[in-house]
Amino acid sequence: MTNSKQNKSKKILVAFYSRDGHTRKVAKLIAKRLNADIDEIEDKKPRKGLIGFLIAGYDATRGKTTEITFSKDPSDYEIVILGSPVWNGRLTPAVRTYLLENKEKIKKACFFVTCGIKGGKALTQMHEIYGGEVLGEKVVARKNLEEEARRFAEELKSMI
Ligand SMILES: Cc1cc2nc3c(=O)[nH]c(=O)nc-3n(C[C@H](O)[C@H](O)[C@H](O)COP(=O)(O)O)c2cc1C
DSSP, X not given: OOTTSOGGGOOEEEEEOOSSSHHHHHHHHHHHHHTOEEEEOEESSOOOHHHHHHXXXXXXXXXXXXXXXXXXXXXXXXXXXXXXXXXXTEEOHHHHHHHHHHTXXXXXXXXXEEESSOOTTXXXXXXXXXXXXXXXXXXXXXXXXXXXXXXXXXXXXXXX
């Protein structure tokens, strides 16, 4: 099936940032279940290693933006499902930047975050930055990652 033939004919994009692969895994699962396009947001700032980890947490806590790249135009889609890891209880700089740059282009949104234990303020921050209609949201804890991701995908499927 081509990407233009999507769930109930709606054009859906799953956009995400992932440092360590968990958010990517959830994004891929959702995209597959909803027959959506997928776009990985890249953070140009190095985030690997101990220093990268410490700076990542600091940047998230301070609400910093960063330099990002991505390839799909969200205005081409009816719904954008946006995913981020939780860093220090907050939204990642990459997804913060994506939302700030694209909030006018996102018609309807769904949000999810992946975390070790707790989602903290990350989803609330996404709502605040976006300010538009949010159809669904989910905190996906790493412990039951695949099961929770599948459940969220099914919820979305029945909703959109
Ligand atoms: C810098 C940093 C800070 C984190 N802070 C939290 C946190 O406050 N709460 C939490 O439950 N998990 C926290 N985590 C764990 C991540 O949210 C979790 O592993 C997430 O699934 C990672 O997504 P990714 O693999 O797509 O990068 C943190 C991870 C990193 C790298």
